[in-house]
Amino acid sequence: MIELDRDPRTGVSVDPGLGTAGAPDADPAIGRAATPGASSRPRRSATLIDLLERSADRDDRGLRLLDRHERERFLSWRRVAAGAERTGAALAALGVRPGDRVALVFPTGEEFFDAFFGALAAGAVPVPLYPPVRLGRLGEYHRATAGMLRAAGARVVLADARIRRLLGQAVAAARPELGCLTLDGLAGAAGRLRPREPHRPAPGDLALVQFSSGTTVDPKPVALSHRAILAQVEMLNGLWPERERIVHSGASWLPLYHDMGLIGCIFPALELGTDMTLLPPEVFVARPATWLRAISRFRATVSPAPNFAYGLCVAKVRDEELDGVDLSSWRIALNGAEAVSARTLRSFIERFRPWGFRPEAMTPVYGLAEAALAVTFSDLGRPFRSGRFERASLEPGEAPCPDPGGRELVSVGRPVPGFEVEVRDGDAGRVGHVGRVWVRGPSLMEGYLGRLRETARVLRDGWLDTGDLGFLSGGELFLTGRAKDLVILRGRNYGPEEIEAAAAAVPGARAGCAVAASYLPEESDGEELVVFVEAARDASDGLRERLPAAVREAVLGALGLRPDRVEVLAPGTLPRTSSGKLRRGETLRRWLAGELAPPEPVTPLRLARAMAGSAWGYLRSGVRSEVDPADSTGSTGSGRPEKA
């Protein structure tokens, strides 16, 4: 089935010994040497199993799980460890071997932790996947889940009982060897268990496979070693301020299949042996005030979320929901996982300051699944920084110029200890110019599981090509856009292919001729989704008129995403490579610049004009009227380029 990548460089071998053999950097503390204060913290753990055992005697600290009525259920670290031992023994009895991937589909709750740490205790590699969306169409979910099960080479799937009944199609398509079980089912299948020591992984062994985006076309399983995760976790825990004085306490509603939820929240709490308050994501989304109330009630000091969550609080939380709320304990409000909007930061600060929110708590950060999580952090305890830059100077290769009337960008801060950030303009790095952001540090992934070619494309000589565009100014990173094809909305990544497939299948659209992209418009609260479709040559006027609405409906139905704009284009308008592949980044760039134009028909007139040297002017005359970002409806077809 899945051909395992055995390249030692990508480290996905299941041989427990291989990862450490002669590795000079087996010390997970690598990269922390430069952290002031961090060196005083003794390094005690090399793997997630060590972390779990270290906190296994703590009855007084652990996870506080809040339900939809905000009722608290305490799960001590001791119980987490006991659950792991039980589930690990059952998995081993079922035939799960060290290095096997175990896919997990659970909502936030005790069972997730049993399954996650149980898989690790069996020596297996947990692969958390997202549960089905509510009231959604499941066709896309089944396909995406089957694709991820296959890409991860999952040997068994563990699922919540309510969800398992829905996974039939995905499981039938991916056929994991040991099937799909609930934890009860697993206990029954495993029979009587003998007490069993947990498997002892080596620091270089895989600890976790996470998907950076749920895509059916090309899911990329990010493979992380114990060493990488521990480096990230210890680095994060070295950053919390005044550790001696303030008891660290986290709160999060982030899903546990998300790197910021799992690596950013659960593991650091486990490593410190402190408390972590968890709210199910759906409870937050339906009632954002529950997040703020949880922070206040449990005096959380650190709580992260993507930009959209802060915007959602501003939009939906009402004063009467904040009775008695005091947000002054919240020292670090991390804002990452998607583009950070200055407007959102300001409106959140202004809205919640009367409830004790500290303006300096707002901390824009940057990271990605391929780096385990964080790459840069804004300086803590300082108001966020932003700058305005002349728009044209933010193109790749340019040197950004300050401009009071320009586009505002928020700094995502400096490299975290152990990490380096380099902006490369072409092959060379030119200081202060916009280019591709490359990063190097101790928590980079081993590679995309089983995908040598994709891995080689992004990992070079120990550096990771993030695919993001940006520049460094005063040692701080500013992001300007993306060179990679990825749609990021509400903190979640999507491959553009599914959106495009849904759009191009609409009657009147030209087959295979759609491009989906997201970008952060100026003065907006988050990235917006724009879908470009070429109309079929033979499409009637009626079909053409209906295209924007039909595309919107198709994308909404298939993915639950509402395109903010649909642009209908004349056939041949979308830029392509010489081999005919659509160029998404170029499409977006031209559109934003007002340069997205249909091809010129080759006519004698055109040739004559070209020869007369006026081809440029002619080309410009075919350009659609200027893009109006304020036109949020955007679907009227008014922006359609004229036929040349």
Added chain:
Amino acid sequence: MAWRAGEPVTREEILQGIGEVARAHLGLGVPSGGGLGAGRDAEPEEGEAGPLRPELRLVEDLALDSIQRLTLAVEVENRFRIRLDPEDEEGIETVGDLAEVVGRKLEEGPQDD
């Protein structure tokens, strides 16, 4: 209005409840009769919230995105004090489908955890 599982509830009352949820939590204007302004641009209308017409489809007519659908599911659960499993939700396309599932869950008795 609190709903008690096990008490008889009419379909009209369920539709009324769903309409109130949509109005309160999704910002959907729900005119008592006639069509429905959908999407996030729709202004909530003044006056009494009417029932949501059962034939309205969640995606095509109400244009609910995944976050709005999640909100609708969670708030309908809160309103009627029921719990919808993914399996219950499979195949729900219209407001009427949702009302039917809510009715069935109410008949099954208390499920509020």
